[in-house]
Amino acid sequence: MNLGLEYVVLRTHARINDLLSVEQMKQLADAPDVQEFLLRLKETTYGEIQVEENDKIALNLEKNFIKKFTERIEEIVKITPSKMGEFLHAYFDFRFEVLNLKRILRGKFTESSSDEIAESLIPIDPYIIKDYGDLISSNDLESVVRKLSGTSYESLIAKLDLYKEYDALWPLELELNYIYARNILKLTENLSSEDRPIVNSLVKYETDVENVLIAIKRRGKEDVNLDEIFPVTYGIDKDDLKKVIEAESLSQAIDELKEPYNEVLAPIKTRDIALVRAMLRKGKYETATAARAGDQFGFNVILAFLVYSEIEKDNLVGLSWGKAQGLDSEDLMKYIVIPWN
Amino acid sequence: MSATSGIRPTKGYLMETKRRIQTVERGTEFLKLKRDQLAKELTESLDVLKGRRGLLLENLEEAYSALTAAYLSLGPMEVQSQTRSIKNTLELEVLPRSVMGVVYPTVRIKATPEIAAELDITLAHAAEKVYEIIEELIKLAEFEERVERIANELGSTSRKVNALENMVLPDMRYIIKFIEDKLDEESMEELVRMKLIGGAKKS
Numbered sequence: 038m039n040l041g042l043e044y045v046v047l048r049t050h051a052r053i054n055d056l057l058s059v060e061q062m063k064q065l066a067d068a069p070d071v072q073e074f075l076l077r078l079k080e081t082t083y084g085e086i087q088v089e090e091n092d093k094i095a096l097n098l099e100k101n102f103i104k105k106f107t108e109r110i111e112e113i114v115k116i117t118p119s120k121m122g123e124f125l126h127a128y129f130d131f132r133f134e135v136l137n138l139k140r141i142l143r144g145k146f147t148e149s150s151s152d153e154i155a156e157s158l159i160p161i162d163p164y165i166i167k168d169y170g171d172l173i174s175s176n177d178l179e180s181v182v183r184k185l186s187g188t189s190y191e192s193l194i195a196k197l198d199l200y201k202e203y204d205a206l207w208p209l210e211l212e213l214n215y216i217y218a219r220n221i222l223k224l225t226e227n228l229s230s231e232d233r234p235i236v237n238s239l240v241k242y243e244t245d246v247e248n249v250l251i252a253i254k255r256r257g258k259e260d261v262n263l264d265e266i267f268p269v270t271y272g273i274d275k276d277d278l279k280k281v282i283e284a285e286s287l288s289q290a291i292d293e294l295k296e297p298y299n300e301v302l303a304p305i306k307t308r309d310i311a312l313v314r315a316m317l318r319k320g321k322y323e324t325a326t327a328a329r330a331g332d333q334f335g336f337n338v339i340l341a342f343l344v345y346s347e348i349e350k351d352n353l354v355g356l357s358w359g360k361a362q363g364l365d366s367e368d369l370m371k372y373i374v375i376p377w378n
Numbered sequence: 379m380s381a382t383s384g385i386r387p388t389k390g391y392l393m394e395t396k397r398r399i400q401t402v403e404r405g406t407e408f409l410k411l412k413r414d415q416l417a418k419e420l421t422e423s424l425d426v427l428k429g430r431r432g433l434l435l436e437n438l439e440e441a442y443s444a445l446t447a448a449y450l451s452l453g454p455m456e457v458q459s460q461t462r463s464i465k466n467t468l469e470l471e472v473l474p475r476s477v478m479g480v481v482y483p484t485v486r487i488k489a490t491p492e493i494a495a496e497l498d499i500t501l502a503h504a505a506e507k508v509y510e511i512i513e514e515l516i517k518l519a520e521f522e523e524r525v526e527r528i529a530n531e532l533g534s535t536s537r538k539v540n541a542l543e544n545m546v547l548p549d550m551r552y553i554i555k556f557i558e559d560k561l562d563e564e565s566m567e568e569l570v571r572m573k574l575i576g577g578a579k580k581s
Binding site: 096140143147359364 | 444446447448449450451452453454455456458459460462463464465492496498499500502503504
């Protein structure tokens with residue numbers, strides 16, 4: 038059903054108002070336990086969520102929040118003009134599929150059972166792949182990769198040699214990240230020239246930060262093959278990444294990165310590495326918000342809403358896990374990004 | 379039963395007992411030295427143990443915070459999936475070692491998991507912290523076992539020293555005195571008898 042961009046934008050503005058406010062998020066974080074968390078969540082637009090109260094409650098809640106998020110995407114995509122809708126579908130479903138592929142590869146790498154692998158997957162319909170079950174039932178990791186021949190994931194096959202050489206998954210996982218980035222940027226060609234910058238910014242920003250994080254992990258290692266590890270770079274080039282790997286002082290190397298990367302990666306200087314992910318989300322939020330402010334009546338509003346929704350989903354996943362663990366709101370809120378009020 | 383029951387008050391037995399008491403006294407001295415050394419070792423070890431436990435608690439808090447942060451950043455599903463990609467597990471070998479005759483187990487790490495390459499940097503950081511804790515726990519367990527075995531050996535050595543000093547040696551000294559007294563008595567009797575026999579012959 039295509040109802041025109043104006044209608045979708047209006048609907049999206051209304052949906053942005055339905056996002057959980059800072060107060061609501063704080064109330065959820067203040068819940069003394071996961072039962073109270075669910076009771077408080079019932080009072081929000083999420084309504085009642087029924088999950089079995091066992092040791093997998095946090096995992097089941099995460100699956101529920103992902104489901105709610107994919108429903109939001111579907112609702113928007115359904116009424117969005119076709120090319121835009123197709124792109125939005127690809128933007129999120131491709132990402133989830135890449136995550137699922139990584140999880141299948143990890144399971145196969147350590148010879149986990151098919152049930153364990155299936156359990157670890159994000160509950161979404163396949164996007165490019167026909168059937169996850171076929172991949173899960175493959176004999177080994179190599180068979181999984183070879184079955185991807187003829188799809189957008191075909192370049193993974195060329196990385197099998199590196200995988201064997203290092204007996205490690207990272208060459209395949211890195212390639213999956215770049216497949217996602219390359220394909221999404223290619224898909225933006227279907228969007229109008231005004232709608233492309235927000236996607237470019239988001240994808241490039243995320244890839245650049247991931248590249249720096251990979252460079253930090255490679256610190257102290259000699260003979261790092263930059264072309265092998267960083268086949269795709271955008272805002273931060275290979276020279277900058279080389280500096281991060283080789284610099285004596287990591288803090289100085291981070292300071293020397295251009296904005297906004299130096300700010301996003303600043304928590305590493307105080308060894309609060311997990312805060313980088315929160316900063317990354319904050320950066321995505323700010324990018325989406327800036328793009329939305331530049332065009333209140335177009336595609337940017339729709340994408341911004343979906344970016345906000347994804348951040349909200351991540352926040353709820355973190356909060357529900359924290360509540361299941363009995364953590365205080367103070368410990369939780371540090372890593373929760375709720376800047377939209 | 380008294381210490382002297384079944385004792386043969388002969389010169390041969392006296393000499394044998396005197397030789398034995400010398401050995402027992404030397405053994406007691408050695409055991410006292412061992413006891414003192416074990417006590418010193420135990421005191422020092424307890425101080426180290428206290429320090430290590432304190433440090434472990436601090437590091438545990440740090441590791442727990444890093445792990446919590448990783449879960450909050452990545453979500454439980456992603457954390458579980460990533461941890462599945464760690465292929466090599468921790469392999470340990472337990473070997474016996476000895477200090478002053480006290481045998482205790484030592485743990486050697488044969489293989490360690492490859493954490494950094496496969497995990498997200500957030501999780502890798504938490505995993506490194508947790509791995510440090512595991513290493514510390516292994517060392518602490520090894521040290522605690524060592525301390526416990528030294529304490530047991532100290533208790534056993536102290537009991538042996540006490541038994542030797544308060545029971546065995548006094549008994550042996552008593553036996554020696556008893557035999558010497560008996561032998562003196564016998565030689566006096568012999569002397570008196572000889573004198574009586576000599577007096578009777580003269581008369």
